[in-house]
Amino acid sequence: MNAIMTQCKFELLRIFRNPYFVFWTLFMPIVFYFIFTNIVNTGVPDQNEWEAYYLMSMTTFSVMGSAIMNFGIRMVQEQTGGWSTFLKLTPFPAWAYFTSKMFGQLTMHLLSIIIVFLAGFLINGVSLSFSEWLFSGLWILMASIPFLALGSLIGTMKKVETASGVSNIIYLALAVLGGMWMPIHTFPAFLQHVAEWLPSYHFASGAWEIISGNSPDWKSYLVLVGYMFVFMVIATYVRGKQES
Amino acid sequence: MGNVVQLEHVTKKFGKQLAVKDVSLTIEKGSTVAILGPNGAGKTTTISMMLGLLEPTEGVVKVFDKSPKETIVRDRIGAMLQEVSIIDMLKVREVIEMFRSYYTSPLQVEELISITGLKEDVLGKWANKLSGGQKRRVGFALALTGNPDLVFFDEPTAGLDITARRNFWEKVETLKSQGKTIIFTTHYLQEADDFSERIILFNNGEVIADGKTEEIKRNLAxxxxxxxxxxxxxxxxxxxxxxxxxxxxxxxxxxxxxxxxxxxxxxxxxxxxxxxxxxxxxxxxxxxxxxxxxxxxxxx
Structure with a gap:
């Protein structure tokens, strides 16, 4: 138990000290948020609603980035550098190591949510009810788990360069096509259909629903859980194959 | 029992490639054993099986009379492997602290410093940004963190200069005097001759000679x-x-x-x-x- 606590502490430290993390998952979304709610004239009818809506988009964008990029690339680094092998020699079990990493990530996600929410409040004075803040935050935290599964799938790649290239592309594609940058109703009909099958759309959509006073659509639960299973199964399969 | 490591008819194949052929041997408690052989002889594969990192294709590997994969066994072994890059974003001191938390009775940081000759100022450095010699020392310290009864060194001195090599072996002498079992691989015959009581000579995946260093010298030379x-x-x-x-x-x-x-x-x-x-x-x-x-x- 003591070992797991220590491990969690160091995992957190490592994430915090990573400059890419700070840049991609905090700085970028907040800058985007500022630009699209203050500088670019989006011509939306209800500016207040847009500011809250776009805050949810950028928070999910931030958390998704950390889950896909940080988690997966770190795993590849530890694998290729021989560190994972080295750890196998210690009495610290692999599951405990993985759990600590998950814990570190989820704590990071929680912090990212708080920081980006706070930025929305400070930049635009976004005001939501306490339960809207709470439940949208909780939704984003929980619904980030399928993206950690995607991260662990990227973590099975053999080279750091491939992993970082692929995860960048997936991350940006998911963000744009899922309507995190621009609402999907501005998309052509064909792309709207695509979006409805993407985990990123449902990730953000759940949060959008919560701040509009609804609860997330059952379809969002279904799609996200479905993707999580698929990612986990493939990642486990690939890992099993690599080890044999 | 006095046997720390036991291999029974161990064979390892990678696809069709035979890396280790029907090797049987036992290593006794408190002995210092050198595994010698050229590249590709099967030294590292054999050590990896002793460490439970590789599963033998055939045969049985036991460490402390158990599977090397068991947690109780892991708690009693330490190893220095070739080419391990330590994770980023942590200081050396932190990595050692992290490792100490893994074991039931780890050594104190001060003890590790005195045994391995790790310098105080290295402790404050980023663990993934060390010079070759420093990296090796940290690897040495990590191998000993759990105060192991059995220590593996895979090519511990490859690429080190003569002074650093002598330093390393002096430290190993101390471990020997504490009654630890030491298994190391090396390219340098002289090291095997000077520091081991027993030499196991590998070639093409087979043990071609195994015995007391003196005997091997007599028989081979x-x-x-x-x-x-x-x-x-x-x-x-x-x-x-x-x-x-x-x-x-x-x-x-x-x-x-x-x-x-x-x-x-x-x-x-x-x-x-x-x-x-x-x-x-x-x-x-x-x-x-x-x-x-x-x-x-x-x-x-």
């Missing part, structure tokens, strides 16, 4: 009889002689390595071999080692 001859059939004939360990041809000279030069000479004359310029040489261990493990035109 045996004398050889050499001569010049025009007779092409000699090789096959000489193979059948008593006391012949092996024969090879080098620079036109024909060499017979034997434990008894007198017996070989007697047989040469008995068989009426046309041998000219006969000489008896005292084989050096280095030379024997080279021949045993190289793939030149040697006939065995």
């Amino acid at each position: 045996t004398r050889s009889v050499s001569f010049l001859t025009d007779d092409k059939e000699v090789m096959a004939l000489v193979q059948t002689f008593h006391t012949v360990i092996r024969c090879f041809e080098k620079d036109g000279r024909f060499y017979i390595v034997t434990s008894d030069t007198d017996a070989v000479l007697a047989q040469i004359f008995q068989q009426g071999i046309h041998a000219k310029d006969v000489a008896i040489e005292q084989g050096r261990l280095e030379e024997v080692f080279e021949h045993l493990t190289s793939n030149d035109q040697e006939v065995m």
Whole structure:
């Protein structure tokens, strides 16, 4: 138990000290948020609603980035550098190591949510009810788990360069096509259909629903859980194959 | 039982490639064993199986009478592997602290510093940004963090200069005096000779010699009889002689390595071999080692 606590502490430290993390998952979304709610004239009818809506988009964008990029690339680094092998020699079990990493990530996600929410409040004075803040935050935290599964799938790649290239592309594609940058109703009909099958759309959509006073659509639960299973199964399969 | 490591008919295949062939051996508590052999001889594969990192294709590997994968076993072993890059974003001190949390009775940081000769200022450095020598020291410290009874060093001194090598072995002497079992692989025959009580010589995945360092030296560094001859059939004939360990041809000279030069000479004359310029040489261990493990035109 003591070992797991220590491990969690160091995992957190490592994430915090990573400059890419700070840049991609905090700085970028907040800058985007500022630009699209203050500088670019989006011509939306209800500016207040847009500011809250776009805050949810950028928070999910931030958390998704950390889950896909940080988690997966770190795993590849530890694998290729021989560190994972080295750890196998210690009495610290692999599951405990993985759990600590998950814990570190989820704590990071929680912090990212708080920081980006706070930025929305400070930049635009976004005001939501306490339960809207709470439940949208909780939704984003929980619904980030399928993206950690995607991260662990990227973590099975053999080279750091491939992993970082692929995860960048997936991350940006998911963000744009899922309507995190621009609402999907501005998309052509064909792309709207695509979006409805993407985990990123449902990730953000759940949060959008919560701040509009609804609860997330059952379809969002279904799609996200479905993707999580698929990612986990493939990642486990690939890992099993690599080890044999 | 006194056996710390036990291998029974262990074979390891990678696809069709045979990396280790039917190896059986036991290593006793408190001994220092050198695993010697050229690249690709199966040293690292064998060590990896002892460490539970690789599963043998056939046979059984036991460490402390259990599977090396068991947590209780892991708690009692430490290892320095080749080419491990320590994770980023942590200081050396933090990595050591992290490792200490893994074991039931770890050594204190001060103890680790005194055993490994790790410098205080290195503790404050980023663990993934160390010089080669510092990295090796940190690896040494991590191997000993759990105060292990059994320590593995895989090519611990490769790429180190002479002073650093001597330093390292001095530290290992201390471990030996504490009664720890030490298994190391090396390219340097001299190191095996100086620091081990037992040598296990690997070639092409097989153990080709195993015994006390002194014995190996006596047996391997045996004398050889050499001569010049025009007779092409000699090789096959000489193979059948008593006391012949092996024969090879080098620079036109024909060499017979034997434990008894007198017996070989007697047989040469008995068989009426046309041998000219006969000489008896005292084989050096280095030379024997080279021949045993190289793939030149040697006939065995």
